[in-house]
Amino acid sequence: MNDNRLGTAVSPYLRLHADNPVDWREWGPAAFAEARERDVPVLVSVGYATCHWCHVMARESFSDPEIGELLRRDFVAVKVDREERPDVDASLMASASAFTQQLGWPLTAFTTPEGRVFFAGTYYPPTQVGQVGSFRQVLAAVLDAWQERRHEVDANAGAIATAIRQGAEADAAARGGGTGDGVGPRLPSVDAIRAVTAQLVSAEDTTYGGFGGAPKFPSAPLLEFLADVGADGDEIAGALRDRSLRAIRSTELTDADGGVFRYATKRDWSVPHYERMLYDNAGLLAIAGAEQARGIADFLRDTLRRPDGAFVAAQDSESTIDGRRVEGDWYRLPLDERARFAPPPLDDQVLTGWNGLAIRGLALAGARHRDDEMIALARGAADAVLAAHVQDGHVTVRSSTAHGTSSAPPTIEDVGLLAEGLLELALVTGEVRYAVTARSLVDDGLAGSFAVDPVLHAAGTATGEQPQTALRSGTVALASAAATTAALTGDGALRTAAASMVADRARTGTERPLGHADALGVALALQRSSREVVVVSPDPDDPMRAVAHGARRPGTVVASVTPPQARAWADAGFSLFAGRDGAAPAAYVCHDHVCALPAHTGDELADQLR
Missing domain, CATH: 1.50.10.10 (Glycosyltransferase)
Structure with missing residues (x-):
């Protein structure tokens, strides 16, 4: 009996798989609890709604009733939208890098019921192509390892998880600022x-x-x-x-x-x-x-x-042209001919x-x-x-x-x-x-x-x-x-x-x-050094505004406001605007809130900015 649970998903990618003959679950503790109870590995398939090769693998493998039965019997199958769950995707990608450097989507990962990856790859074809095994062969190999060499599976999963944890701890320590010698964060020169x-x-x-x-x-x-x-x-x-x-x-x-x-x-x-x-x-x-x-x-x-x-x-790569689902054909049509066909769907x-x-x-x-x-x-x-x-x-x-x-x-x-x-x-x-x-x-x-x-x-x-x-x-x-x-x-x-x-x-x-x-x-x-440029003028076409926005560079913040807006900014606690709500149009060039005398024309402002 089919027990696919993606029909009520919010994610458009997950809903694309709601009719697969696969007992898909959404990512979450319940799916992994089911795997623990049944003592089976978890297949986690990650993609997104406009991913061409995700569509291909769905047609070739996840629409196959025999594949669905294999997954139903020997795995818990989980679908993840990498756009909806970038945290899950990042973790699985980090684990997958232990097995391949050709990372991308679809991402195909196998985990223990504790959620630790022990094997991963990307797209797998329905039949073997060169050295790339078919999806059925991959499923058989993973299941054999799970049933016959569990100690190796657990050791691999534990080693990968340890490496990820150590990397995350190092990143967190670096983001904490400082160099360990009390001198604060060390930016490159x-x-x-x-x-x-x-x-x-x-x-x-x-x-x-x-x-x-x-x-x-x-x-x-x-x-x-x-x-x-x-x-x-x-x-x-x-x-x-x-x-x-x-x-x-x-x-x-x-x-x-x-x-x-x-x-x-x-x-x-x-x-x-x-x-x-x-x-x-x-x-x-x-x-x-x-x-x-x-x-x-x-x-x-x-x-x-x-x-x-x-x-x-996003917009998909595939569309339906003359009854066929094809990649790119709609985009290759001249603009005036595209209206004859439904455009590629949206994510x-x-x-x-x-x-x-x-x-x-x-x-x-x-x-x-x-x-x-x-x-x-x-x-x-x-x-x-x-x-x-x-x-x-x-x-x-x-x-x-x-x-x-x-x-x-x-x-x-x-x-x-x-x-x-x-x-x-x-x-x-x-x-x-x-x-x-x-x-x-x-x-x-x-x-x-x-x-x-x-x-x-x-x-x-x-x-x-x-x-x-x-x-x-x-x-x-x-x-x-x-x-x-x-x-x-x-x-x-x-x-x-x-x-x-x-x-x-x-x-x-x-x-x-x-x-x-x-x-x-x-x-x-x-x-x-911080440089702030503030133009205060009721005229949206004041030349000083164009001069100011042309002065944007790293370290420079440019703001254009009317006098009432300047008062609102100051009242909201943005001190750069305090006292800058005079009736006459003016522009201020400041460094760390220390400002030169106001400019009143575009040329005066340009001179100050030089």
């Missing part, structure tokens, strides 16, 4: 950070642009780091960023509607992996030129935006952190390119997420869909990315309410009060947030938000806390920038 540019220049694909060979990713955090170093005066870094963005914009990686695909399978950016993720597009928005940013914003508005203003997570999760990243990207791009619609889109997403996912200044929901609210707890990704996005929106619009909520989120994040999954806690395999190459880190975003809040309030303890959060990651990044580039950018800002 400005010279060490800027020297990373030489590494990236040597890694550039000078023929096709970007970095490395195939597959080739847009790597928004890496490009934003180059933008930061370029704004700090390194023309080589700025030019490298521009070449990479040009390659992304002018090749098949960018669709005709402006949206950017997750990666290209070929070195020349051709043959994209056609799924389109909110986080890639949002990350590129923060640094893209006017035309490229406009195209991405149009994609977010027309495809990923819900009626309430929030953005869903309709609203993720708090990913929306925070979109709010940030839209706010930054809107201010830089003087595009009011982008700022309006950022405001719409912020208001929708605040209404549904935040209560009394605290993130209470990580993920929601039309089917309800996920029970998955909010993570540092949700708190950090949303705080950073709200602050950028507040600085652009002058609306202090966004900054007030962001300050509360920063306090929550620094308190570290994040729920640890009970299964991971019992197994000793909770890793905390791991560095990523495609998505800005929640830890880094929280550090950035703390530093910005310090600049607005004069609270130096927040700046010290920010340095503590990124110091270890940034030092690692000077040698291995991929995965740590976002930390390098924040570290560069923290190594510069």
Whole structure:
């Protein structure tokens, strides 16, 4: 009898598997208690709703009644949406790295009833291909080890869990700040950070642009780091960023509607992996030129935006064309022909952190390119997420869909990315309410009060947030938000806390920038003395506003407000705005809240900023 329990899941990925002839369970203590009672291993299959190879494995293996019967008899089968449960995915990925360096999704992990991984891989075909065994062969081998060599299974699982626990403890100690000698967090020097540019220049694909060979990713955090170093005066870094963005914009990686695909399978950016993720597009928005940013914003508005203003997570790579489920064919049609077919489906999760990243990207791009619609889109997403996912200044929901609210707890990704996005929106619009909520989120994040999954806690395999190459880190975003809040309030303890959060990651990044580039950018800002630029003017088109936003660089915070807004900021405890609500338009250039005489024209402000 089929006992698949995914029909009521909130996650769209889990619901895709609700009709499988597999007795799927959601991740949680109940599934592992069942495995203990039956004394069987646990298969944990991790993926996400728009993952092409997840779809392939579902059709080939999880739709097979015989596979379903094997799993029903000899395993407890658990489905995990990596977007809904990044904590579980990070832990399983760390364990899987003991068996393969070709990590990705679908992730196929086998654990003991205590939740400790003893074998893992990724996609397995229905029949053996070269040295890659079939999924049936893998199941048979795992079951044989479980039944005949249990001591080896337990020893492997224990060793992997110990390594993960030790790594998590080392990370926690590093995040605690300090070097052990009482001198506080040790950030890499400005010279060490800027020297990373030489590494990236040597890694550039000078023929096709970007970095490395195939597959080739847009790597928004890496490009934003180059933008930061370029704004700090390194023309080589700025030019490298521009070449990479040009390659992304002018090749098949960018669709005709402006949206950017997750990666290209070929070195020349051709043959994209056609799924389109909110986080890639949002990350590129923060640094893209006017035309490229406009195209991405149009994609977010027309495809990923819900009626309430929030953005869903992704669009699938597959669609149904002439009755066949195919990858990429819809995207290869000219724009005017696509309307004849249903578009690829959406992963309709609203993720708090990913929306925070979109709010940030839209706010930054809107201010830089003087595009009011982008700022309006950022405001719409912020208001929708605040209404549904935040209560009394605290993130209470990580993920929601039309089917309800996920029970998955909010993570540092949700708190950090949303705080950073709200602050950028507040600085652009002058609306202090966004900054007030962001300050509360920063306090929550620094308190570290994040729920640890009970299964991971019992197994000793909770890793905390791991560095990523495609998505800005929640830890880094929280550090950035703390530093910005310090600049607005004069609270130096927040700046010290920010340095503590990124110091270890940034030092690692000077040698291995991929995965740590976002930390390098924040570290560069923290190594510069704080500079605050405040424009107070009732005129939204005041030339001083454009001059101020053009002065953004690492270590500089720019705010544009009207006189009433300046009073509201000051009343809310943001001391940078105290006494700056005069009737005449003025701009203030400050260093650690010590300000020069006000400028009253764009030219005067430009002179001060030089």
